[in-house]
Every structure is written in structure tokens, then in C-alpha cells.
Amino acid sequence: xxxxxxxxxxxxxxxxxxxxxxxxxxxxxxxxxxxxxxxxxxxxxxxxxxxxxxxxxxxxxxxxxxxxxxxxxxxxxxxxxxxxxxxxxxxxxxxxxxxxxxxxxxxxxxxxxxxxxxxxxxxxxxxxxxxxxxxxxxxxxxxxxxxxxxxxxxxxxxxxxxxxxxxxxxxxxxxxxxxxxxxxxxxxxxxxxxxxxxxxxxxxxxxxxxxxxxxxxxxxxxxxxxxxxxxxxxxxxxxxxxxxxxxxxxxxxxxxxxxxxxxxxxxxxxxxxxxxxxxxxxxxxxxxxxxxxxxxxxxxxxxxxxxxxxxxxxxxxxxxxxxxxxxxxxxxxxxxxxxxxxxxxxxxxxxxxxxxxxxxxxxxxxxxxxxxxxxxxxxxxxxxxx
Ligand SMILES: C[S@@+](CC[C@H](N)C(=O)[O-])C[C@H]1O[C@@H](n2cnc3c(N)ncnc32)[C@H](O)[C@@H]1O
Numbered sequence: 001x002x003x004x005x006x007x008x009x010x011x012x013x014x015x016x017x018x019x020x021x022x023x024x025x026x027x028x029x030x031x032x033x034x035x036x037x038x039x040x041x042x043x044x045x046x047x048x049x050x051x052x053x054x055x056x057x058x059x060x061x062x063x064x065x066x067x068x069x070x071x072x073x074x075x076x077x078x079x080x081x082x083x084x085x086x087x088x089x090x091x092x093x094x095x096x097x098x099x100x101x102x103x104x105x106x107x108x109x110x111x112x113x114x115x116x117x118x119x120x121x122x123x124x125x126x127x128x129x130x131x132x133x134x135x136x137x138x139x140x141x142x143x144x145x146x147x148x149x150x151x152x153x154x155x156x157x158x159x160x161x162x163x164x165x166x167x168x169x170x171x172x173x174x175x176x177x178x179x180x181x182x183x184x185x186x187x188x189x190x191x192x193x194x195x196x197x198x199x200x201x202x203x204x205x206x207x208x209x210x211x212x213x214x215x216x217x218x219x220x221x222x223x224x225x226x227x228x229x230x231x232x233x234x235x236x237x238x239x240x241x242x243x244x245x246x247x248x249x250x251x252x253x254x255x256x257x258x259x260x261x262x263x264x265x266x267x268x269x270x271x272x273x274x275x276x277x278x279x280x281x282x283x284x285x286x287x288x289x290x291x292x293x294x295x296x297x298x299x300x301x302x303x304x305x306x307x308x309x310x311x312x313x314x315x316x317x318x319x320x321x322x323x324x325x326x327x328x329x330x331x332x333x334x335x336x337x338x339x340x341x342x343x344x345x346x347x348x349x350x351x352x353x354x355x356x357x358x359x360x361x362x363x364x365x366x367x368x369x370x371x372x373x374x375x376x377x378x379x380x381x382x383x384x385x386x
Contacts, residue, residue, distance in 0.1 A: 004093030014068030166192035198263035204372035292375020
């Protein structure tokens, strides 16, 4: 496919997204209908679609219309490419620009410039103050790929060497021990020997930093109350000789944990029912808006509504209360989200402490999205007498 044909394909996919289809589904639909597209074409169309979808508002503003075509015109302008050179109408290229489309747009509102719905830009400004601008801007660009080195399978140098042999260049993270940032060859990670033999796992640096911060000693027990695919449980299990139980309301989400644990050389028990189980550390990695990770999942910021956010906040509170019952005497309860919104983080913590006066907060970590990782929040509690 020519560069212009790839843009034409991205326009169609973006139109499906604007019609309400999740971006991955829209890409899959295009991919199935485009047998002629090679792997480089598919990767290029994917990059264009995700690039445009992250910047839906600002690109549509710069392109003059909230359509796939408008977004691509604006996206090209934002990347210093004259859209007229691509929109030629020749050889599967999109039709030439109309006279309206050649006009440059006026000034955009702050919410448009930050590529957030109006109500969310208000929340960002209120909750993050001086950091709102850089956090929202970080969500407009592609996320770096981070890996967690599994100490059971080797150290950072060994992992970087193994990755390099398979065409993946990675460097040590500046501040998170055992985290690597992939510099080139991202798409080769999942085919690399280092990955298939459990020496590295895909995990954002902020999640890694949070898991390293939780106190753990050999012999202790950990309950991951919202384990999902087990990313956090694996990170904790690799740190010490502990027994880890993974639980989730959805057994299907935990399906891959046994294979991931075997690859990583750790043991994780799965528990659909907890029957009064108590653990020294109970982690609630709660369902949340994902607002710290929207560069990986741009659908999130366009689909979230105030009502959905309120539902999530209610669920998070219920999960904290349920999980607290599983903390063993002297143990800790940890609450984590990959959100930057105060309602899901500090306000949730304050509400928990107000509801449950026996508990005190022992730790707090907040990271904002940027070059060093995603947005992430962690709070840790203990009973007052512990
Ligand atoms: C943020 S994700 C967890 C991600 C996971 N810890 C990881 O590191 O890959 C939140 C998880 O909470 C689970 N969940 C939602 N409601 C729940 C409930 N009532 N009890 C337990 N888990 C629940 C969801 O199924 C989802 O897997």
C-alpha cells in the first residue's frame, strides 16, 4: 500500500470509531476485509488510527471536521505534513482537499488542545493543578514500552543482552529498579526468547514502581483481590518467597495466570472463592477509569461519562471494604488504580478512612503519565493497632 492508501484506510477505521465501534474492533474489521495488506501496512494503519484517535479533538479541529477524513487531515498538519500531498485522489489516495479543507482553523479551546472531553479537562485542571497540562499532553502521544525483568530468571544486564539478540534494544529505567524501556524493536518483544522464557514481562514502569513499594518478607501471604491477568501478582511473587493467591470476579480473566506463572518460575494459586482467607498483604488493583493509561487505550477517554465514573467509584469503595476483611492481623491493605482522578484516588482513600476508623494510611504514591511511565496511584493501610 502507498502512504496515501494507508491514510485512506485509516480514515475508514476512524469513521467506524466515531460511529461507536471500539478501536481494536474497527481495526480488526478493516484487517479482515483487507487481505492485500502486508504486515508493514497493517502496522502503519494501526499507528495512524491510534495516533489520530488519541488526538481526536485537536486533529478534527485542525482538519476542519470531526470525521475520519478531518482527523487525518489535522493529524498530518500536526505532524508538519501538507495533507494536499497525500490527498491526491490518485491510486487509492483520499479525494483532493476541498476549498474549506484548505482553510486553517482558528484557536482551539483548552479541552480541544488537550484532547479531552470538556468535563474531563475540568477534572484534570481541578485535580492535577499545575500538572494537568503535561499529564493531558502525555496522553496524546504513543506510550513507551516498558518491561519488567524477572529476578527469578536473570538480572537487568542479562535481560538486555538476551533481548538484543532478538532485535530488541532496551535500556535500564532511570528510577525504577528492574524496569527496562524499549528503545527499538517493540514489535519483536513477544517473539523474543527473553519473553518466552519468562526473563521479562510487559509491565508499565509505574505499576512496577508501585509493586516494589509494598513491604514483603519471605514467608508472608499475599491476596491479589482483583488479579485480572495477574500482572501485579506476578510482580509480587517474583520479589520474595511468599504464597500468592489470585482472585477476580471473572475467572476467565485469570485464565492465563498459570501459564504466565510457569514461564516466570513462580507459583500463584487461583481462588474463585475466598472462604474467609486472610493474607498479610491484600492488594485491590481496582477497576478504574484508566485515565493514567489513556494513551494505550484512547477509547477510554472518549467513552467515559460522569455516570460511569460514579459507578466505578462506588464499586471501588465496595471492593476496598470487602478486601479489608481478608487482611490478617498486623497485615496491610493496598489500594491501587491507574487513574489520575482524585475521586478514584485520594478522595476514595479519605472516604475509606472515614468509613473505617480502625484503619490508618501508611503510604501513598502517585505517578502521572509521562516519559517515565503511566499514571498510577497506590495507598497502603494498616489497622491502627498494627
Ligand atoms: C485493573 S483490573 C486488574 C488488573 C490486574 N491486577 C493486572 O495487574 O493485570 C481490575 C480487575 O478487577 C476485577 N473486578 C471487578 N469487580 C470485581 C469484584 N467485585 N471482585 C473481584 N474482582 C473484580 C475485574 O474483573 C478486573 O480484572
